[in-house]
Amino acid sequence: MEVEGHKVKFKMGMHTGTIVAGVIGEKLPRFRLFGDTINTSARMMQKGAPGTVQFGKETKEYVSDDQVVDNSTRPNNGIVTMKGKGDVQTWVLKTREGAQPAEDTSGGKRQSVLQMITGATVEVDQDDKFDSIMDEQLAEDETEFSAKEEAQWFSWWHHKNCKTFGVRMSFLTFLFSAVTLAEILHMEHIRAWREDDNKDLLKVRGYFRVRLYLFFRFVAFAILIVWSVVANSKLQWLRREGRSVQVVLVGSKVLISLLVWLSYNVLVLEKNDVPYQNLNPLEYVNQQFSLVFMVAFFVIINGQVLTFYASLVFIPLAFFFMALEDKTPLYVSFTGRVVFLGVACLSCVLAKEGERSSRARFRSKAKVRKTQARIENVLKTLMPAQVLRELRANPGKLPSHEYKHATIAQSDLCGFTQLSSGRKPQEVVGFMGELFGRFDVLANEFGIYKVETVGDAYIAGMAETCLTETNSALRVVEFGLAMIKATAKWSQRLRAKGDDYKDANVRCRVGVHHGECVGGIVGTGMMRYHLFGEFMSIVDILEATSKEGICQISDACKKQIELEGGASNSIKFEEREDELKTSKGEVHSRDEVGGKTFLVYPAITEDRVRDLEEGLSELTKKVNDLEMRTSGHQDE
The missing domain is CATH 3.30.70.1230 (Nucleotide cyclase, GGDEF domain)
Structure with a gap:
């Protein structure tokens, strides 16, 4: 082969025998071969002539005679002197003039390392790849998180939810305001609070009912406004104290639910014990608002993502509301009460499933990160860090x-x-x-x-x-x-x-x-x-x-x-x-x-003197042992 006017020749040595193989080194680890077979093949190469492939009798057993050069045409009839082996009979393979190098049939497989270096590895943000990993994780048997893993998951889960916390809270505040305004206009249209026969739970009548209604809604609105400000600010408490945020958030949701429920109690009329078909239009409003409250309750408890155990608080709260419905103007049938309790239970089921999916996703992400870290460590052992940056660029x-x-x-x-x-x-x-x-x-x-x-x-x-x-x-x-x-x-x-x-x-x-x-x-x-x-x-x-x-x-x-x-x-x-x-x-x-x-x-330093003293001490010990053995033989 000729490169820029310079002739380049290749020589190779081969040997057949037993070897020892294993991964060597912590830095730049390599799968390496050791043994006399390796040493002999190296010496076959060193003693070979340029442009030849030289080997000994152990390899000759696997090569036919018509594939080797006649030793009578070689110096010393193919006998080569090697260190530690003396004179060794060798052979060389015949060469084919004009032979072309074999084509690379490996296709894209040989580019795997280059793909890893340039970033074509498993990307966490690629949904099609990551979803398959998450599906595999979900299919595995669930195992309990360790205390450390639980803390890491909750921190990751909370920070992930913080990204959408402000948007969710702002939307909930806007929706609450719009519904409140629509209800005020609706009640003004039907003039429901002008009726004097209301005998609701709070025992209020006339225009005082609307004032109390506005008070309850204003307090709930103020709570939502505070959360919206906190969520859209850079307050570190929201991001660092995940457990505290969950406790305060659940308490706020319970309080808002109570305030909304009380507001409907002072707004609607007394429920009469008559069939649905016989209800007059004003009495029918009572049933409408009971349905609206169900929807409101579902939106309030699911407006922000909660853990499964936090969401369990709303099941006894739902029982409390339904247990008092006979004493309030809200008209809720038996079927409606079952549905209401089912809504609370469904929220818990959704929270449980979301938490399970989140834990699986966390574990999958952790596996991907570990894999990427291992790949990165392997790449760093292959070449300097600056070279990696150049190759990626x-x-x-x-x-x-x-x-x-x-x-x-x-x-x-x-x-x-x-x-x-x-x-x-x-x-x-x-x-x-x-x-x-x-x-x-x-x-x-x-x-x-x-x-x-x-x-x-x-x-x-x-x-x-x-x-x-x-x-x-x-x-x-x-x-x-x-x-x-x-x-x-x-x-x-x-x-x-x-x-x-x-x-x-x-x-x-x-x-x-x-x-x-x-x-x-x-x-x-x-x-x-x-x-x-x-x-x-x-x-x-x-x-x-x-x-x-x-x-x-x-x-x-x-x-x-x-x-x-x-x-x-x-x-x-x-x-x-x-x-x-x-x-x-x-x-x-x-x-x-x-x-x-x-x-x-x-x-000559102190460490060097210490090493010399240790070496001298060891040598003295060996001399004394030798003298004792010699003395023992003489006595015998």
């Missing part, structure tokens, strides 16, 4: 950045393969989870961005925006030293568990480089924000040629630390004189890493 373009001053550290675990050999998969994944979990904590403490983990390699660092908010080469080097220290302590504690872990001699080596690189999003189905350039190759060489338990940095990194100042207080440099040789025996020149390299050590 311009979904059609994958962002890329050029970093002029980037400092990246790469670590590798020495002795981990030996520790893992012969152990159960769960234990190996547990080891990696513990170590990388410690590295993740350190990354948060130092403000480091975790770029990637490859096998037991951990890559992280700093650069300008958009990678990290701050940029310090010294902090990255200190982070590398902290990883070395954390690995040593972890290995020490593991050995202290007993003889089963006496071979736990895992140490960390780190390489750090400062320079220019490019950052960008790679992939579609499993998008990642990676760093690219020769810069990353230098970091890899610095790590591979470093010594166990030591951090090696490039000359460019040292100069950047000196430019920042203050390095002498925390770290010490030692220029490396010997050759740059990897654990696999490969030798690299200093030109490949930009010149001189330096080994970095922590400065």
